[in-house]
Amino acid sequence: MDYKHKSIKELKEMLDKNEVTSEELFKEANTLAHSTEEGNYFVTIIDKYRKRAKEDTLINGIPYALKDNFSTSGILTTASSNILKDYVPVYDATVYKRLKDAGAVLVGKTTLDELAMGGTGTTAHTGIVFNPHDKKRLIGGSSAGSAAAVAAGIIPFAIGSDTGDSIRKPASFGGVVGFKPTYGRISRYGLFAFASSLDHVGLFSRNVEDTAIVTDIIKGNDPKDMTSLKDDNLCYLEHIHDSIKGRKLFYIKEIVDEEIYQDEDIKKTIRTFKELMEKLKKEGFLIEEASIDEKLLKAIYPVYMTISCAEATSNNANLTGIQFGSRKDGKDINEVMFNARTLGFSELIKRRFVLGSYILQKENQEKLFLNSLRVRRLIVDKINELFKEFDGMILPASGSVAPLITDDVKSEKLDPKATVLENHMAIANFGGFPSITLPMYYHNGLPVGVNLTGRVREDSLVLNMAQKIEDVIGIKNKVAGDDDV
Ligand code: GLN
Numbered sequence: 196m197d198y199k200h201k202s203i204k205e206l207k208e209m210l211d212k213n214e215v216t217s218e219e220l221f222k223e224a225n226t227l228a229h230s231t232e233e234g235n236y237f238v239t240i241i242d243k244y245r246k247r248a249k250e251d252t253l254i255n256g257i258p259y260a261l262k263d264n265f266s267t268s269g270i271l272t273t274a275s276s277n278i279l280k281d282y283v284p285v286y287d288a289t290v291y292k293r294l295k296d297a298g299a300v301l302v303g304k305t306t307l308d309e310l311a312m313g314g315t316g317t318t319a320h321t322g323i324v325f326n327p328h329d330k331k332r333l334i335g336g337s338s339a340g341s342a343a344a345v346a347a348g349i350i351p352f353a354i355g356s357d358t359g360d361s362i363r364k365p366a367s368f369g370g371v372v373g374f375k376p377t378y379g380r381i382s383r384y385g386l387f388a389f390a391s392s393l394d395h396v397g398l399f400s401r402n403v404e405d406t407a408i409v410t411d412i413i414k415g416n417d418p419k420d421m422t423s424l425k426d427d428n429l430c431y432l433e434h435i436h437d438s439i440k441g442r443k444l445f446y447i448k449e450i451v452d453e454e455i456y457q458d459e460d461i462k463k464t465i466r467t468f469k470e471l472m473e474k475l476k477k478e479g480f481l482i483e484e485a486s487i488d489e490k491l492l493k494a495i496y497p498v499y500m501t502i503s504c505a506e507a508t509s510n511n512a513n514l515t516g517i518q519f520g521s522r523k524d525g526k527d528i529n530e531v532m533f534n535a536r537t538l539g540f541s542e543l544i545k546r547r548f549v550l551g552s553y554i555l556q557k558e559n560q561e562k563l564f565l566n567s568l569r570v571r572r573l574i575v576d577k578i579n580e581l582f583k584e585f586d587g588m589i590l591p592a593s594g595s596v597a598p599l600i601t602d603d604v605k606s607e608k609l610d611p612k613a614t615v616l617e618n619h620m621a622i623a624n625f626g627g628f629p630s631i632t633l634p635m636y637y638h639n640g641l642p643v644g645v646n647l648t649g650r651v652r653e654d655s656l657v658l659n660m661a662q663k664i665e666d667v668i669g670i671k672n673k674v675a676g677d678d679d680v
Pocket of ligand 1: 311314503
């Protein structure tokens, strides 16, 4: 049947024609999940088939996976942290409930960087998530297992969360599509909060059309999420092939200036990106360079770290071993909390909570936290000003292919050489903009993605433009191990 390469649409057609049953699809996925266990894609693999659908939908009977920071009643949910290693929630996240109601079949809960912090997929309590394209390389994070499982062909789609780029960066390293819609478009109810003003729910698939199919199911207003948007009552799938003639895109000149990089691989990515821009122009897009003050661009990463560490410290204050988390012994309440948190969190998390606590101290709040909020606003205002003229911003999703797994990568040293090219995708979290990564090219058999970001609420247009870009690039439905790349 060649299950691995099939799109959601193709699988659904097979189900409708009774060429395969949903239980057989589940077994394919389950077998593949078990046979790739050394990749550490899953925290939990579900072995019992359970199909539940009230009405027929485009994903009824389709296997999928959920990042392990979404609440699933009765199913272990660890956020890949030691402190939650035995936690079984008592309620369902809205996104899980909607998928369940639509008949999608959960195959497993995927590994993430602990508590969704980090970008490498190397900090889970169960160990490193390996890139299915090359086991010596990371897949990126934090939605590491979701990206890897879709890239490996285990499931046609998986749910992730994205606070700074956690869907869109691993999508680049995995050669898959990764999408986070507008802030509030998909309910965050039941997603473990990392940095609430930046957290988005989104997904991975192997083509843009499948992304539209799933987004149509999981989007929509949810009274349980106070930041949830009103329904846009659009079917994104219906608009995916609309004409893009005359649509205007910009890229930021300072980020894709070949001259400023020494690394040959980055230069190659930039050349490929510029060639793609020429092809897109021939297909009807209008594309121009835009310039943004380098001070603003260089501020993206520190502003992201300041806001996200502060919000994360506050959001995770409940992980004390008292309300939540594995309890450790101690002579008084302080010692219980101290021991639970000391033993429960890894280095990276502790470092970020120390930063967050420092940033939130009364005497530092104005200078660090509030100033970061102001700079965030300046960045978003600048992008919105450009969005008055342009329909989207397009840039490479990463400078190069997935990095090798080294000690430096694992320890997440704040890299003074980290380029804006590696960090610009947080702009979409600052402004709540819909943003999608899709495969751009393969370099020595390893993928690199391109990222497209649009105006808030214009999720449909972003998917429509992404569909055209995918058609022009011509890469879709690839899985790791394909030899034609
Ligand atoms: N890599 C970013 C970080 O380290 C993004 C994480 C995310 O989007 N969840 O926090």
